[in-house]
Amino acid sequence: MPAAQAISAAARRVPLWLVWSAGLAPVPWLIWQAATGGLGVEPLEALEHRLGELGLQLLIASLAVTPLRRHLGVNLMRFRRALGLLAFTYVALHLAVWLALDVQTLARAGEDILKRPYITVGMAAFVLLLPLAATSTDRAVRRLGARWRQLHRLAYPAAVLGGLHYVLLAKGLQLAPLAYLAAILALLAARLRWPAARRA
Template identity: 55%
Template structure:
């Protein structure tokens, strides 16, 4: 079954993700414009785009563990997932700037509200990753430096989880579950890297 899926995935172009990526955004904005998101559509749009950003961050982190645990190879799509994640983060940020606060007291909110501070930090850290997610940057930086830079996605994912935790009021399971999933995926990555180092040391 997994082999069949991998065969299908090898035939699928990664650029298909870029074509499909705007569809949920368009649908969310359509619901907001047509009254499908309640009495405060700006907040709901902002929330939905934030959730999509988290889902995509989790999807990107899950690529390697899924290959290790289940044999399903999604590596060819990981870069596209990362670029689309930035696209959703940007849409999330612009919704907050334009529809929510309407460019008023932006800096004051960033400084005073911790969840906004954390969210902005995650976005700033994501910028160099988005700008270097191309073959030209890979050649210029070299594979080692490029991979080292793109490991910034790990703290970005943690900041995304923290942003959600700080945002909600009171005890809620949803942001806690997202934080736990991200923690498990990062722990899996740590274990895989530790295993690689152990194998290298034993061969030396």
């Protein structure tokens, strides 16, 4: 596939620092918007939600890397770790805004985690992402060996929980959260190795 080869060749020339810079560029802009009233009448809530949505988008992008290579021949594997770590960064910022600027106390945060299902699910997703972020260094990959791949399969349930968190957070059945969850499930299905159809 010439197009896939061209995209893969172009991707090899993109420096990783550029991916990180582009990935983190929205952070100062969102903070500025929140501070100057650009995020509406509820700037903290809007900031919190936007950070979480960006984290989910980047998590979906990281899940798409393997299906793109397997089914379309587009090789973006060198970006997968950066995408995953950027996703974790935005999820951590989403959680930090909620903790520091919304609930403000650990006691209230604990109550909300136990009482509100969407927060319970979201926190479970974050907990699953923690060991992935902690073992994303080259040293951890070498040290864990084959166990590293097994550990990083936690990204799959974490993504599903993240999508479910968004669906539960939305008031009523809204299209965007459902579309995110559907995309996650479709990408996980695309990673499966289906048995070849039997020939008649």
